[in-house]
Structures are given as structure tokens and as C-alpha cells.
Amino acid sequence: MPKITIDDLEIEAKDGQTVIQAALEHGLDIPHYCYHPDLPIDGNCRMCLVEVEKMPKLTPSCTTVCGEGMKVTTNNERVKMAVRGVLEFLLINHPVDCPVCDQAGECRLQDYYMVYGLHTSEIAMDMKVHKRKVVDLGEMVVLDQERCVLCSRCIRFFDHVTGTGEMQFFGRGDHTVIGTIDDRPLDNPYSGNVVDICPVGALTSRDFRFKCRVWFLNSTDSVCGGCSTGCNVRVDHRDGNLFRLLPRRNIEVNKSWLCDEGRLSFHELENGERLHRPMVKGEDGMQAPVKWSDALRAIDVNLKDCRQAFGANAILGLASASATNEALFLFKEYLKEQIGTAQLEFRLDHEDQKVTEKEDDILRHTDKRPNSMGAIKLDLMSRDLNGLDGALAAARDGRLKAGVIIWFKPLVRRDGDEQIEAKVAELINALQYSVVFTTHKTTWLKDANVVLPVTAWSEEEGTYTNYQGRVQKIGRAIRPKGDALPLWEAFAMLLETSGSKRLWLSAAEVFAGMSETIPAYQGIALEQTRLPGALVTA
Amino acid sequence: MKKIAKTINVSEIAERENSLVKEIFSPLSGMKLTMSRMVQNLTGQVSPTINYPEERRSYSDRYRGAHILTAREDGTPRCVACYMCATACPADCIYIEPKEHPDPHIEKQAARFEIDMLRCVFCGFCVDACPEEAIIMSRETEITAFSRGETMWDLVRLMKRPELKEFGMGYRPNETLVDSQVMFVPTEKVQKKMAGRITLKEDVEMIPNVTYKVQDDEKQ
Ligand code: SF4
Ligand code: SF4
Ligand code: SF4
Ligand code: SF4
Ligand code: FES
Numbered sequence: 001m002p003k004i005t006i007d008d009l010e011i012e013a014k015d016g017q018t019v020i021q022a023a024l025e026h027g028l029d030i031p032h033y034c035y036h037p038d039l040p041i042d043g044n045c046r047m048c049l050v051e052v053e054k055m056p057k058l059t060p061s062c063t064t065v066c067g068e069g070m071k072v073t074t075n076n077e078r079v080k081m082a083v084r085g086v087l088e089f090l091l092i093n094h095p096v097d098c099p100v101c102d103q104a105g106e107c108r109l110q111d112y113y114m115v116y117g118l119h120t121s122e123i124a125m126d127m128k129v130h131k132r133k134v135v136d137l138g139e140m141v142v143l144d145q146e147r148c149v150l151c152s153r154c155i156r157f158f159d160h161v162t163g164t165g166e167m168q169f170f171g172r173g174d175h176t177v178i179g180t181i182d183d184r185p186l187d188n189p190y191s192g193n194v195v196d197i198c199p200v201g202a203l204t205s206r207d208f209r210f211k212c213r214v215w216f217l218n219s220t221d222s223v224c225g226g227c228s229t230g231c232n233v234r235v236d237h238r239d240g241n242l243f244r245l246l247p248r249r250n251i252e253v254n255k256s257w258l259c260d261e262g263r264l265s266f267h268e269l270e271n272g273e274r275l276h277r278p279m280v281k282g283e284d285g286m287q288a289p290v291k292w293s294d295a296l297r298a299i300d301v302n303l304k305d306c307r308q309a310f311g312a313n314a315i316l317g318l319a320s321a322s323a324t325n326e327a328l329f330l331f332k333e334y335l336k337e338q339i340g341t342a343q344l345e346f347r348l349d350h351e352d353q354k355v356t357e358k359e360d361d362i363l364r365h366t367d368k369r370p371n372s373m374g375a376i377k378l379d380l381m382s383r384d385l386n387g388l389d390g391a392l393a394a395a396r397d398g399r400l401k402a403g404v405i406i407w408f409k410p411l412v413r414r415d416g417d418e419q420i421e422a423k424v425a426e427l428i429n430a431l432q433y434s435v436v437f438t439t440h441k442t443t444w445l446k447d448a449n450v451v452l453p454v455t456a457w458s459e460e461e462g463t464y465t466n467y468q469g470r471v472q473k474i475g476r477a478i479r480p481k482g483d484a485l486p487l488w489e490a491f492a493m494l495l496e497t498s499g500s501k502r503l504w505l506s507a508a509e510v511f512a513g514m515s516e517t518i519p520a521y522q523g524i525a526l527e528q529t530r531l532p533g534a535l536v537t538a
Numbered sequence: 539m540k541k542i543a544k545t546i547n548v549s550e551i552a553e554r555e556n557s558l559v560k561e562i563f564s565p566l567s568g569m570k571l572t573m574s575r576m577v578q579n580l581t582g583q584v585s586p587t588i589n590y591p592e593e594r595r596s597y598s599d600r601y602r603g604a605h606i607l608t609a610r611e612d613g614t615p616r617c618v619a620c621y622m623c624a625t626a627c628p629a630d631c632i633y634i635e636p637k638e639h640p641d642p643h644i645e646k647q648a649a650r651f652e653i654d655m656l657r658c659v660f661c662g663f664c665v666d667a668c669p670e671e672a673i674i675m676s677r678e679t680e681i682t683a684f685s686r687g688e689t690m691w692d693l694v695r696l697m698k699r700p701e702l703k704e705f706g707m708g709y710r711p712n713e714t715l716v717d718s719q720v721m722f723v724p725t726e727k728v729q730k731k732m733a734g735r736i737t738l739k740e741d742v743e744m745i746p747n748v749t750y751k752v753q754d755d756e757k758q
């Protein structure tokens with residue numbers, strides 16, 4: 001553990017840490033382009049030059065390992081002049097496309113120019129070396145060779161993270177360009193990450209292209225709802241619309257990466273029409289909009305009637321592993337404590353086995369539900385039914401009469417999704433009385449007795465438990481349209497209607513209640529579920 | 539001795555001064571003023587008013603009136619939808635939707651560009667913010683319309699401005715920096731009878747293009 005001094009600040013660096021790593025960890029900023037915490041070090045951009053006592057020349061801080069007693073200066077005149085020189089070199093052939101460049105506003109060239117540069121360019125616009133613009137690199141990425149600062153972050157990403165090695169430098173000197181051989185499209189499932197790691201506007205997102213200038217966006221921290229990995233994301237939104245997902249660095253889960261499917265998963269919410277009002281089927285067999293309170297009272301009365309007639313175990317509770325822990329906990333509270341049924345299930349397609357099954361060696365898991373581990377820890381697995389198929393069979397031969405069903409469509413699609421949805425539809429058809437909590441309109445909803453609109457991913461607060469058993473907080477980015485309520489709130493109201501003594505007034509309160517009663521969550525406070533998340537006890 | 543405060547009977551004084559003679563002549567003195575003004579106006583010595591709209595005042599060539607969107611040589615809008623104007627606008631009245639430009643060296647252009655003229659406060663910040671000289675101002679002041687919808691000026695309305703031959707161009711600080719064109723403004727100088735407070739019924743020449751020049755060293 002070498003002790004070093006950076007600008008009067010004494011730091012105890014970790015063994016083998018470089019100066020820039022130690023500085024960034026302690027909140028000191030050293031300008032850099034090529035250094036990235038999750039990529040191998042290259043040391044090619046020379047923006048990170050610092051002065052080290054007793055070293056004759058300035059040295060790049062990203063390649064200099066901390067040594068005992070090192071004295072580093074990052075902000076004296078000599079360093080500033082050197083950094084300004086590097087910046088001037090990098091900008092010699094830069095097109096300064098800022099008005100049309102999607103990176104503007106979060107561009108390292110712009111930021112460092114304002115701090116270190118502010119020089120007048122000696123190079124006239126028509127003397128600059130021109131390269132190719134708007135090069136199509138597949139579904140995710142658009143390349144502009146002129147804007148590249150040749151930091152090789154993208155190359156190192158494809159060489160060391162995905163191992164696909166698509167990108168390379170071509171040419172020499174001024175004429176060096178970044179690209180793929182013959183402009184081949186980047187078709188690996190993680191290509192979107194190079195857009196984030198490119199410090200300038202050379203690689204920009206195809207999906208986000210021209211959608212919004214970044215300074216108009218608001219950000220909310222959340223967790224991806226695309227699979228059981230639970231990658232940490234930042235949701236960028238404006239005026240109630242989602243614009244993009246960016247990875248948030250969590251070394252324990254996703255490092256700085258996100259898969260392409262997850263990155264685009266929010267578009268799935270835009271497919272199809274949203275449900276806006278609670279609907280109850282009347283005497284005439286037609287669904288009519290009602291108030292939430294009326295719908296909930298009807299559900300409570302009907303389920304209790306059913307219990308009286310056929311026993312509590314004729315009532316099915318089919319949850320979804322796309323719901324938050326809070327919602328699942330209150331779902332269980334209501335159906336187990338108030339109704340008394342033991343027929344609680346969440347497995348649509350063997351999620352309990354798939355939850356830890358890797359789809360590839362980087363991030364993805366085959367279970368495309370974000371909270372299967374949460375449902376497992378809440379024990380929503382009836383030994384009797386053993387999954388959706390069992391429930392369907394039981395409903396067909398009349399063992400199950402009524403059902404409370406939570407249905408969220410998966411945000412990342414896989415083969416077989418249609419069959420599962422068809423089974424759920426069939427189940428609702430087979431049940432005499434069915435209540436469906438869902439987000440989007442579907443054709444089969446007309447068979448349900450009660451349909452209740454709930455909020456989708458990004459519209460509610462709560463926690464997910466990922467495949468490692470890591471409880472992570474998700475945030476509410478936007479408000480739902482119409483009367484949709486968060487699922488936990490719907491069940492909290494149902495509990496109140498049914499006469500439960502304890503009232504649940506916020507998602508945080510529900511989490512506190514859950515950590516009191518559920519052994520796996522014992523002793524976890526909501527605060528701990530932020531970065532890097534809290535592990536549940538096995 | 540007790541001091542007695544002096545009191546003034548106002549109505550008494552008024553009565554004393556309101557003599558019969560004054561009562562007869564005061565309307566006449568008022569009429570004298572009116573008549574002399576009328577004679578002055580009729581003979582054209584003094585006139586604070588003009589015959590609007592036949593006559594119009596001449597505004598400064600930095601006047602901030604209704605906006606103009608300038609064009610490239612091929613007639614397409616110069617605007618690259620960078621949102622600088624929308625960001626700078628204090629009234630939040632500019633709405634832009636971008637689209638891809640076929641030329642990769644231009645890359646981006648505005649598919650929609652709308653200014654809500656009723657919300658605009660004519661501060662000219664948008665003109666100052668624009669890096670492309672795509673938005674400039676005219677001396678046009680008449681933005682009245684029969685419906686609110688018509689006061690939302692769209693891309694076409696902001697570009698094609700035949701009425702500008704009457705009003706002329708306004709605030710345009712960067713003309714010398716960028717080669718941008720204005721659609722449908724005749725290039726010959728427009729002669730127009732103008733009136734001003736002092737220069738009554740003199741012929742005032744309208745200058746359709748601004749002569750504001752940027753110093754060479756400011757250009758960079
Ligand atoms: S990369 Fe940065 S500096 Fe270059 S055009 Fe884009 S925003 Fe401007
Ligand atoms: S494209 Fe971006 S990440 Fe790749 S070398 Fe150029 S600047 Fe670096
Ligand atoms: S003149 Fe001012 S208020 Fe009007 S559009 Fe421009 S910036 Fe907005
Ligand atoms: S008018 Fe100018 S500032 Fe406004 S979006 Fe167009 S180019 Fe940008
Ligand atoms: S960050 Fe150190 S050389 Fe690039």
C-alpha cells in the first residue's frame with residue numbers, strides 16, 4: 001500500500017494501482033482519453049501527463065504505477081501547457097462538427113477545450129485532412145472518422161471484452177483512420193458499448209441519433225429489466241418519454257457494459273397500446289371501465305366467495321418475475337395471509353433453473369426476467385403446481401377456480417415467448433374467475449373478469465434481486481399515463497380493502513416490512529441496495 | 539395669550555377669483571390653443587402621427603422583428619437542427635425536429651422548425667446563438683393573424699418572405715461570417731414613403747440588406 005501525494009492530497013494507493021486510478025478513486029480529476037477503468041491500459045493519448053518529483057520529464061499518469069513516497073503534481077503551469085499542447089494536436093484535423101454531433105454536451109474534447117485549450121486554431125478549415133463521415137457500422141453504431149482522436153478504446157473493447165476484434169486503425173500518420181475491414185457491420189451483441197466508451201463523437205448511437213440534444217435529458221438511476229443479470233443503467237428521459245439507456249459502472253455486476261438487447265429493451269414498452277383504466281366484466285359479459293376502489297372491492301369479495309365455496313386452494317396466484325420485490329411481497333401478503341391460498345407460482349418457463357444459466361461469457365443470462373431470484377427468495381413456487389404448465393392442467397380439470405395473475409411482457413424477446421403468452425391466455429380462459437394485472441392491451445384480456453392497469457418498467461420504484469442474489473434499487477424515471485398504479489400500490493390497496501391492519505404507504509415502507517419478515521432480506525436496509533447493491537443471505 | 543391657528547376658507551377664494559369675465563373667456567382661451575394646433579397640423583408644421591399603414595416608420599437596421607430562416611444556395615434551409623436557439627430561447631417558443639441530410643458533410647437538417655410568435659419576446663438570443671447564420675431577424679412587425687394556429691410560423695413561413703420587401707431586414711450580426719441567402723427578397727433597393735416624428739413626409743430610403751460589418755479580428 002504505497003503512500004503518494006497528489007497535489008497536496010495524501011493518498012494511500014492500492015498495490016499496483018496507477019497514478020490516474022488512485023487520483024480518480026479519490027475524486028481528483030486528471031484529463032484522459034485512452035484510459036478506461038475496465039479496459040487494458042494503452043497510454044497513447046498523452047492527455048494524462050503529470051509531473052512527478054525527481055522525474056526529469058512529464059509522465060503519463062495512466063501508465064505510471066504508484067510508488068512509495070511519490071509526489072505528483074497535476075495542475076502546475078508546466079503540466080497545463082503540455083496538456084494544452086496535446087489537445088491542440090488532437091484538434092488539428094478535427095472537423096468541429098459540434099452543431100450536428102450527437103456527442104456535443106458530453107464530449108471530452110469540448111470539456112477539456114474549455115478547461116485547458118481555449119486556443120485559436122492555427123489550422124484553417126480547408127487545410128484539414130478530411131476523412132469519411134456517416135459510415136454505417138450496423139444496427140447500433142454510426143462512425144465519423146474525422147472526429148476520432150485515435151485513443152483505441154473501441155479497439156481494445158472488441159479485442160479484450162468481446163474478443164471479436166472488429167475494429168482497427170488503418171493508414172499512418174495524419175491519415176490514420178479507425179474502422180472495420182470493408183466497413184463490415186459490427187454484429188456482436190455488445191457493440192453498443194463502444195458508443196459510450198468513445199470519448200468523442202466518432203462513434204455515435206444509431207438508435208439515439210438526432211433524437212435529442214443531451215443537455216435536455218434528465219437521468220434516473222435504475223436496473224435493466226432485460227434479464228436476470230441486473231445490469232445497472234442510467235435512464236435518460238425527457239417530458240415523460242424514454243430516450244436511451246446507458247450503463248452505470250458496477251464492478252460487481254456489469255462493469256461498464258450493457259448488452260445491445262438490454263440497451264434497446266425500453267422500446268418494447270412502446271410496442272402496443274397501454275392499458276389506462278381498470279376494467280370489470282359486467283353481467284352482460286362486457287368489460288366496462290370502473291374506479292380502482294370499486295374494482296378492488298369486487299375482487300376481494302369474489303375471491304372470498306370463491307374461498308367459501310371451493311376452499312382457499314382453489315385460488316391461484318400467478319406472479320411475474322418482472323415485478324419488483326415490493327410488489328411480489330405484497331402479492332404474497334394478500335394471497336397467503338388474507339386469502340389463505342398456498343397455490344402461489346411465478347414460473348412461466350422454468351425460471352428457477354434458468355436464472356443462473358449463462359447465455360454468454362460476458363453479461364447475459366437465459367432467464368429474461370429481472371427478478372426471478374427475488375421471486376425464489378419469496379418462495380413463490382408451489383410444490384403442487386410446479387409452474388405454469390401445472391397451473392394450466394389444474395385449471396383445466398377444475399382444481400383451480402379463480403386466479404390473480406400478474407402479466408408483464410418480457411422486454412427482451414426470445415423464441416417461445418408467444419407460446420408462454422398463449423398458455424397464460426388459455427389459463428385465464430380455463431379459470432372461472434380471473435383478475436389480471438398488466439401494462440399493455442392484448443387480445444386475450446377480454447376473457448378476464450377484472451383487468452387492472454399497472455406501471456411498467458421505469459415507471460415505478462422498487463428493488464430487483466439479480467442472479468447473484470444482489471438486491472438493487474430501481475428508480476422511477478417517468479410517470480405512467482392514465483390510471484395505472486405501481487403494482488405494490490395496487491396490492492397495498494387490496495390489502496387495505498380486505499381489512500389488513502398494516503397499511504403500506506410507500507415502496508420504501510414495503511421494503512422495510514419485507515426485510516423484517518423474509519429471512520433472506522433480514523437486516524438489509526434500502527440504502528444498501530444502491531451501488532453496488534446488497535447480497536441476500538442464501 | 540392663546541394662539542389661534544390661521545384658517546383659510548378655500549371656497550371663499552375660489553369664489554373671489556371666479557369672476558364673470560373669466561368665466562366667459564376661459565373657454566375661448568382653450569379654443570385658441572386647439573385652433574392654433576389645428577392650423578399647425580394642417581399646414582404641416584407639427585405632426586406626431588403618421589398615416590399607418592400607408593406610411594410606416596423607418597426602423598433601425600438592427601431592429602428585432604419577425605425571424606427569417608436563411609437558405610443554402612440550393613434553397614434548402616441552412617438550419618442544421620443543433621437546438622442552440624431553442625436552448626438559448628428564454629420564452630421556450632422554438633420547436634425543432636431534425637432529420638438526416640443526404641450530404642454527409644452537412645449530416646443533419648431541420649425537418650420541422652416552428653416559432654410560436656405569440657410567445658416570442660423578440661430578444662434575438664436565438665440569432666446570437668445560431669452557429670450557422672440560419673436564423674436572422676427582419677424588421678417585420680405585423681404578425682397578427684385570424685387564429686392562434688397561424689401565429690405558429692413553420693419552416694416554410696419562416697423562409698419565404700415576400701412581405702420583406704416592405705419591411706426590410708433586421709438584426710443579423712454574423713452576415714459577414716457565413717454565406718447564407720434569404721429567399722424571396724428582391725435585391726433592388728426599395729423606395730418607400732416613410733414618416734418619422736421630425737422628418738415629416740420626407741422620402742426615407744429603406745435598406746434591404748444590413749451594413750453591419752464585423753471587424754476582421756473578431757472574425758476568428
Ligand atoms: S466530437 Fe466533440 S468536439 Fe468534435 S464535433 Fe463532436 S462534440 Fe464537437
Ligand atoms: S473511434 Fe472513439 S473510441 Fe475508437 S479510437 Fe476513435 S476516439 Fe477512440
Ligand atoms: S427572439 Fe428570443 S424569445 Fe423569440 S424565438 Fe428568439 S430567443 Fe426565443
Ligand atoms: S436555427 Fe441555427 S441555432 Fe437554431 S437549430 Fe438551426 S442551426 Fe441551430
Ligand atoms: S490516458 Fe494516459 S495516455 Fe491516454
